[in-house]
Amino acid sequence: MPTPPPSAQPPAPTPLARLQGQLIVSVQADDDSVLRDTAIIAALCRAVLTGGAGGLRVRGADDIRAARALTALPIIGLTKTRHAGVDAFITATTREVREVAGAGADIVAVDATRLTRPEPLVDLIRAAHDAGLQVMADISTEDEAEHALDLGADTVGTTMSGYTPHSPQQEAPDFALMRALHARGLPFVAEGRVKTVQDALQAQACGAFAVVVGSAITRPDHVTRWYADALGTAAGPDHALLPGLTAEPASYTP
Numbered sequence: 001m002p003t004p005p006p007s008a009q010p011p012a013p014t015p016l017a018r019l020q021g022q023l024i025v026s027v028q029a030d031d032d033s034v035l036r037d038t039a040i041i042a043a044l045c046r047a048v049l050t051g052g053a054g055g056l057r058v059r060g061a062d063d064i065r066a067a068r069a070l071t072a073l074p075i076i077g078l079t080k081t082r083h084a085g086v087d088a089f090i091t092a093t094t095r096e097v098r099e100v101a102g103a104g105a106d107i108v109a110v111d112a113t114r115l116t117r118p119e120p121l122v123d124l125i126r127a128a129h130d131a132g133l134q135v136m137a138d139i140s141t142e143d144e145a146e147h148a149l150d151l152g153a154d155t156v157g158t159t160m161s162g163y164t165p166h167s168p169q170q171e172a173p174d175f176a177l178m179r180a181l182h183a184r185g186l187p188f189v190a191e192g193r194v195k196t197v198q199d200a201l202q203a204q205a206c207g208a209f210a211v212v213v214g215s216a217i218t219r220p221d222h223v224t225r226w227y228a229d230a231l232g233t234a235a236g237p238d239h240a241l242l243p244g245l246t247a248e249p250a251s252y253t254p
């Protein structure tokens with residue numbers, strides 16, 4: 001039977017469509033963490049892919065390239081940069097959008113809050129689409145979500161709730177925001193302080209089309225701190241590590 005012409009074939013699902021219902025694992029390490037090393041990030045990516053992650057969220061060109069070499073599953077890429085005089089820090093410039101695209105991400109996460117920003121959000125969205133990437137707009141409120149989607153973002157993430165002064169400061173994921181987005185028919189990824197399987201299930205029940213879990217899976221230093229603080233046994237690295245060893249990254253090259 002002859003192969004149908006390309007136009008007759010169904011279009012390939014978009015990276016976001018492939019993430020529907022999936023667990024996305026954010027594999028990032030803080031700059032002052034001993035885990036802040038691309039080889040370690042790559043090993044963590046392999047571990048979570050083995051465990052059943054349906055996608056990855058990865059920061060910085062080197063780590064995105066390392067993740068790309070491991071999987072064809074969707075990768076959400078981002079940068080985190082403190083820009084002089086402004087507050088937005090998640091992929092806030094078109095140069096960084098292109099850097100994330102060049103490193104092989106499928107989706108770019110951009111700061112879509114109303115924090116002060118170096119470049120207009122609409123320019124970031126356009127740059128991403130021009131580079132063939134979908135856009136996940138990281139927001140902290142319903143209004144920010146609506147605005148980002150109006151400007152052409154492909155989805156929003158609740159990532160920034162709790163990290164802007166105008167959103168609720170709380171330990172739990174922002175389920176109220178999730179419910180509000182769902183009630184307005186706005187597509188969203190649940191992200192931010194999803195710490196337990198129960199949290200992830202609740203996020204799904206609130207209408208999330210995918211759930212991102214970061215620290216609870218890939219930041220053992222943070223998770224240990226949660227337990228130690230709760231038990232009242234927290235000791236600093238000076239107490240725990242032998243002289244000469246620090247909690248600083250071993251071989252990080254920015």
Ligand SMILES: CC(=O)N[C@H](C=O)[C@@H](O)[C@H](O)[C@H](O)COP(=O)(O)O
Nearest residue numbers: 026159163192193194213214215216
């Ligand atoms: C606010 C901010 O900078 N969030 C960052 C965004 O990429 C990451 O540091 C978080 O780990 C990620 O959002 C996942 O969240 P959690 O680690 O809580 O599961």
